[in-house]
Amino acid sequence: MSATILIVEDEADLATLLRYNLEAKGFKALVANDGDEAIAIIAEVKPDLILLDWMLPVVSGIELCRRWRKNQETANIPIIMLTAKGEEGDKVRGLATGADDYMVKPFSTLELMARIEAILRRSSPELLSQNLTAGNIELDKKNFRVLREGKEIHLGPIEYRLLEYLMTSIGRVYSREQLLNNVWGSDVYVDDRTVDVHIARLRKSLTKNKQQDPIRTVRGAGYAFDEKF
Numbered sequence: 001m002s003a004t005i006l007i008v009e010d011e012a013d014l015a016t017l018l019r020y021n022l023e024a025k026g027f028k029a030l031v032a033n034d035g036d037e038a039i040a041i042i043a044e045v046k047p048d049l050i051l052l053d054w055m056l057p058v059v060s061g062i063e064l065c066r067r068w069r070k071n072q073e074t075a076n077i078p079i080i081m082l083t084a085k086g087e088e089g090d091k092v093r094g095l096a097t098g099a100d101d102y103m104v105k106p107f108s109t110l111e112l113m114a115r116i117e118a119i120l121r122r123s124s125p126e127l128l129s130q131n132l133t134a135g136n137i138e139l140d141k142k143n144f145r146v147l148r149e150g151k152e153i154h155l156g157p158i159e160y161r162l163l164e165y166l167m168t169s170i171g172r173v174y175s176r177e178q179l180l181n182n183v184w185g186s187d188v189y190v191d192d193r194t195v196d197v198h199i200a201r202l203r204k205s206l207t208k209n210k211q212q213d214p215i216r217t218v219r220g221a222g223y224a225f226d227e228k229f
């Protein structure tokens with residue numbers, strides 16, 4: 001399950017850009033061009049976060065924010081205000097109305113995405129712990145389970161973390177040192193051979209029914225989780 005984000009923005013180009021970026025991140029994005037549309041959408045679907053433009057026709061973003069904060073149904077939905085106004089006084093007014101954060105146009109979409117994730121991590125942590133999937137292998141981060149072709153594969157804690165780490169960047173080659181630092185932690189003393197031992201165990205578990213080996217050894221470099229297997 002991924003988070004649903006409502007974009008309330010009357011500039012069509014910006015709304016499209018935001019929707020594109022949110023969808024690329026795996027979010028579900030809804031767009032309202034004005035306050036009435038936003039109110040109609042919220043009556044049907046409760047979003048997990050609202051991106052709210054300050055300057056909107058008819059009802060302003062500030063007024064919408066105020067109304068949503070007063071309504072029990074919407075009082076806890078995080079709101080990020082988007083505005084061209086940069087004055088300090090307006091920022092304070094936006095936050096005082098109950099917005100959780102504030103971005104001044106033109107802003108970097110990368111920074112906005114980072115702020116959205118930071119807010120959602122606090123407000124709805126369950127939404128960000130998605131499953132990782134590659135081919136017929138599925139890693140359920142919430143329950144620490146690994147499935148291949150729908151059948152559960154039992155892994156030790158180190159093998160689980162190794163697989164999770166490799167699956168977050170499919171195709172990328174990691175050196176033994178990078179794997180040690182990220183899976184074991186940089187303060188733990190283990191040598192490179194340990195990585196080979198655990199990779200071998202992970203491979204054995206993943207291929208116990210004679211399936212294809214998804215882990216590629218890159219001579220002199222390290223290991224990668226293959227995109228094609």
Ligand code: CA
Nearest residue numbers: 010053055056
């Ligand atoms: Ca506007």
